[in-house]
Amino acid sequence: MASRGWLDESRVWKTNNRSFDAVVQIRPLHRRDLPGLLAARLGQYLVEFRDKERWDAAIPRPAVLVHRFEDNHSYIMSANNGDQDLVVGSVFGTADTGKSNLSIFTGATKIEVLEINASEQFAKIRLLHYPPYEPPSLNGILFGGADKGGDGKVFVPGRGFVPIPPHSPFVHVLEQIAAYESSELIASVHLRNAVRREALTAIASLVENQMQRLQTFRQPAPLQRTQE
Numbered sequence: 001m002a003s004r005g006w007l008d009e010s011r012v013w014k015t016n017n018r019s020f021d022a023v024v025q026i027r028p029l030h031r032r033d034l035p036g037l038l039a040a041r042l043g044q045y046l047v048e049f050r051d052k053e054r055w056d057a058a059i060p061r062p063a064v065l066v067h068r069f070e071d072n073h074s075y076i077m078s079a080n081n082g083d084q085d086l087v088v089g090s091v092f093g094t095a096d097t098g099k100s101n102l103s104i105f106t107g108a109t110k111i112e113v114l115e116i117n118a119s120e121q122f123a124k125i126r127l128l129h130y131p132p133y134e135p136p137s138l139n140g141i142l143f144g145g146a147d148k149g150g151d152g153k154v155f156v157p158g159r160g161f162v163p164i165p166p167h168s169p170f171v172h173v174l175e176q177i178a179a180y181e182s183s184e185l186i187a188s189v190h191l192r193n194a195v196r197r198e199a200l201t202a203i204a205s206l207v208e209n210q211m212q213r214l215q216t217f218r219q220p221a222p223l224q225r226t227q228e
Contacts, residue, residue, distance in 0.1 A: 003069055003074070011036075013037050013039070018131055020128070021126070022127050023127075024040050024125055026038060026047070029048040030054065034121060043109065045111070046067045046068075047065070047125060049123035050064075051118055060085065061085065062118045062123075063116070064086040064090070066111060077092060088114065089112075090113045091113075093111055094108040109128070110127075112125065112128075130191060170206075173206050
């Protein structure tokens with residue numbers, strides 16, 4: 001319908017925001033007589049609700065469908081569990097956006113079905129998207145070329161410029177510190193806390209790796225006595 005210009009775009013939910021987390025209620029696609037939205041657009045995907053009536057009377061159950069359009073064909077996308085008809089609890093996209101171990105540096109896109117009400121003829125869906133988080137550069141902290149193969153320097157009060165050898169793992173620690181401190185500028189509390197958790201986890205991992213490297217240095221084995 002969208003490709004042929006038959007879809008009323010004024011009744012399609014969409015946003016230009018780079019990041020969003022929205023709950024949207026949509027009507028069955030072909031019930032133009034009912035008030036409200038008929039579909040939702042999330043990037044390249046269109047989301048619709050189909051009820052068991054009229055020409056959809058033969059479908060197994062009321063469900064939400066996710067489509068993408070390519071090469072003049074519409075493709076139905078499968079949920080994370082493999083089903084093409086999404087029901088309450090079904091998720092398409094990033095499955096664990098609510099968990100603390102989600103890497104915010106990879107971004108997230110998620111469609112989740114929250115409610116299907118066949119009697120009232122609506123489906124309630126959650127649409128979430130945020131692009132990969134890009135930590136700030138170290139401009140003003142890192143001097144020289146430690147990130148380009150040469151020695152760099154970090155300014156330490158009381159000591160002046162301290163050299164950093166090329167490819168030092170502690171450059172990444174500084175990057176994570178910068179990410180944590182700059183997270184104060186993020187309006188979304190959920191994303192701000194995710195950035196901070198990710199930064200602290202990365203710092204802990206880097207420190208742990210360095211501790212393990214120190215522990216690999218062992219004293220030489222004792223000399224074995226040989227019989228004369």
